[in-house]
Amino acid sequence: MEFFNSGLGRNITFVRPAYFIISGFIGIPNAKYYYVFIFLIFIASVLGNMAVMIVIIFDHSLRSPKYxxxxxxxxxxxxxNFALVPKLLDVSLMNHTSIRYNDCLTYLFFCFLSLSMQAFNLVALCYDRLVAIIFPLHYHVRVNQKFMLGLIIFFWVFSVFVVLIAVGLLTRLSFCKSVIIRSYFCDHGPLYRLGCNDVTPSRVISLVLSNLILWIPLIFILASYCALAYALVKITTPKERMKAFKTCISHLLLVAIFYLPMIFVYRFGTVIHPNARITIMSLVSVIPPMLNPIIYVLQTQEIRQSLKKFTQVKSQLKISTVD
Structure with a gap:
């Protein structure tokens, strides 16, 4: 208990509320229709991502590091999706706006863990494309299954560690100002700003998280594509240049969909209306997971061919059953 009270004044009692209230939109009538839209995106995202996972599991030709x-x-x-959307819909559509203290911190942990892994996964995909184009002859040596699995496991462990620190620092805060979180979920920034003792550690970890999730991966990706552009210039024939560029299109689309809205909110988050921030960030949370499988199905020939094979096998099974 001394650890929690370390940042409090002598005459201030440490306050850990039984629950928080997630405010959601402020003063917008019929906001429930927006959350019905979120629910439809959630269903499409779940079906699309499950389809991609099933195809990769059952098609042995899709066992490369990229896949x-x-x-x-x-x-x-x-x-x-499952970390964020069910509780989001419960808050908005069922009007269960209160959430217990420990549940709120757990909710925050899983949402930010997912956000971190989305960013780091884009880095892994970028590295795969970088080596494949710049060092094609050494690709299978530098990027193999063991390396990619190790890289992804490292990203998971690192993300869990960093987000746990952020959540742990919140437990030292005394919430004597308010219990209303001005967001659509247990958001880290709006939550730590409710603290009435020293919030500096949480502010610092918030800055660290924004650099780890937003700027450092983005700088790596942009630097990688600068190197890729330089390598593509050296390719003599336009046909080969276009073929190499097409392998990067899907990844570039993922990066743009994920990062552009986040950069906008990070740059203008203090001046835009809270409702606008909630709209942008909630869409950033659900739109990229829905579009990712669509982008890879449309842009990746191997997955398209695999889906055709599954469709043909299913049709043959139906015909044999009828006969």
Whole structure:
């Protein structure tokens, strides 16, 4: 208990509320229709990502390091959807706006863990494309299944460690100002700002998280694509150049969908209306997981061919059953 009270004044009692209240939208009539839209996106995302995972599991030709990262991306998208959306719908549609203290911290942990892994998974996919184009002859040596699995496991362990620190620092805060979280879930920033003792450690870890999740991966990805652009210039024939560029299109789309809205909120989050911030961030949470499987199905020839094979096998089974 001394650890929790270390940042409090002598005359301030440490306050750990029994529950928090998630405010959601403020003053918007018929906001429930928006959350019905979120629910439809959630269903599409779950079905799409499950389809991608099933195809990769059963098609042995999709066991390359790239598809290990794609499988993990689909897994992370499913994980993030189930971490965020059910409680979000319970709060918004069922009007169960209160959430217990420990449940709120658990909710925050899983949501931010998913967000971190989405960013790091984009780094893994970027590294795969970087080596495949710049060092094609050494690709199978530098990027093999063991390496990709090790990289993804490292990202999971690192993300769990960092997010646990962020959640742990919240437990030292005394919430004597308010219990209303101005967000659509137990968001870290709005939550630690409710503390009435020293919030500096939580502010620092918030800055660290934003750098780890937003800026450092983005800088690596941008630097990688600068190196890729330089390598593509050296390719003599336009046909080979276009073929190499097409292998990067799906990843570039994922990066743009994930990062552009986040950068906007990070840059203008203090001046835009809370309702606008909630709208943008909630869409960032559900739209990329829905689009990721669509982008990979449309842009990746191997997955399209695998889906065709599954469809043909299913049709043949139906015909044989009828006969």
């Amino acid at each position: 290990i990262a794609v499988f993990n991306l689909a897994l992370v998208d499913l994980f993030g």
